[in-house]
Amino acid sequence: MSDFPCYRGRFAPSPTGPLHLGSLVAALGSWLLARHAHGEWRVRMEDLDPPREVAGAAVQQLATLDAFGLHPDGAVEWQSRRSALYQNALDRLLAEGKAFACHCSRSDLAAGDGVHHHCTGKTQRPNPAIRLRVPPGATISFEDGLQGGIAQDVWREVGDFVLKRADGLWAYQLAVVVDDAAQGMTDIVRGADLLDSTPRQILLQQALGLPTPRYLHLPLIVDAHGQKLSKSSEAPAIDANDPLPALHAAWLVLGQAFPAVAASFDAASFLASAKRAFLPDRLPRVTSLSLAALHNAADANAV
Numbered sequence: 001m002s003d004f005p006c007y008r009g010r011f012a013p014s015p016t017g018p019l020h021l022g023s024l025v026a027a028l029g030s031w032l033l034a035r036h037a038h039g040e041w042r043v044r045m046e047d048l049d050p051p052r053e054v055a056g057a058a059v060q061q062l063a064t065l066d067a068f069g070l071h072p073d074g075a076v077e078w079q080s081r082r083s084a085l086y087q088n089a090l091d092r093l094l095a096e097g098k099a100f101a102c103h104c105s106r107s108d109l110a111a112g113d114g115v116h117h118h119c120t121g122k123t124q125r126p127n128p129a130i131r132l133r134v135p136p137g138a139t140i141s142f143e144d145g146l147q148g149g150i151a152q153d154v155w156r157e158v159g160d161f162v163l164k165r166a167d168g169l170w171a172y173q174l175a176v177v178v179d180d181a182a183q184g185m186t187d188i189v190r191g192a193d194l195l196d197s198t199p200r201q202i203l204l205q206q207a208l209g210l211p212t213p214r215y216l217h218l219p220l221i222v223d224a225h226g227q228k229l230s231k232s233s234e235a236p237a238i239d240a241n242d243p244l245p246a247l248h249a250a251w252l253v254l255g256q257a258f259p260a261v262a263a264s265f266d267a268a269s270f271l272a273s274a275k276r277a278f279l280p281d282r283l284p285r286v287t288s289l290s291l292a293a294l295h296n297a298a299d300a301n302a303v
């Protein structure tokens with residue numbers, strides 16, 4: 001297999017807890033789109049933030065994917081083992097003057113509403129954060145595979161963003177850009193909560209001279225209060241011992257027709273039918289879906 005296939009996608013969970021229905025939508029959606037394109041599907045564990053990690057969550061997430069029949073093409077990559085690549089990218093940006101050490105304190109930043117444009121730090125910090133220098137007027141536009149045209153004035157809305165944190169941890173934005181390129185990803189399919197990170201990632205790709213993959217952001221599932229499911233107690237459990245209910249629910253969130261998978265009796269038979277019946281045009285072109293809408297869809301599809 002060549003290093004750069006026509007389609008290579010991935011699911012990239014952070015090990016901050018068990019997988020929930022929202023993560024399963026991203027996993028199944030990215031898997032279906034990869035299979036539909038006769039491409040590869042990989043898994044990358046984004047274990048870069050030990051304080052936010054839950055012990056055992058990474059292993060549990062991988063076991064859940066396995067139980068759901070979502071087997072990656074190739075070995076799972078672990079971001080915690082890839083620091084040398086991130087350091088290399090950071091060194092290049094620093095050497096080219098595209099990144100800088102920031103000595104601002106929290107209160108300096110708060111004065112600019114959290115958007116960083118100029119360092120106003122009065123004292124040199126021993127461990128400064130490293131930020132990307134975002135030039136005024138840096139506006140990024142891209143065509144999302146589901147959400148359509150997206151544009152963001154990164155200078156005005158985000159400002160100079162962090163690549164390496166003051167506590168020494170790598171920022172998600174740098175790691176994801178380095179890894180997506182190093183691992184030859186052509187298609188990024190993930191939840192719409194990351195839609196507003198994408199312009200930053202494209203800007204960073206441009207600064208590093210890396211290709212920009214295609215992006216497609218799937219709807220998030222929200223509860224009655226509009227809260228992301230992961231943060232909600234209403235999140236339906238994902239049971240590795242009984243994958244079908246969650247797979248059926250994720251299939252409905254992805255806007256697909258229930259009868260096509262109604263006869264499935266286990267994860268493998270579900271995935272085989274789902275792969276055949278999946279229609280990308282049915283994916284909902286919205287950034288969020290409520291649990292209530294999902295229940296209605298399930299009732300309408302009840303057989």
Ligand code: GLU
Nearest residue numbers: 012013014046176190194
């Ligand atoms: N690790 C991120 C998350 O779990 C996803 C990153 C990505 O897909 O780009 O929210």
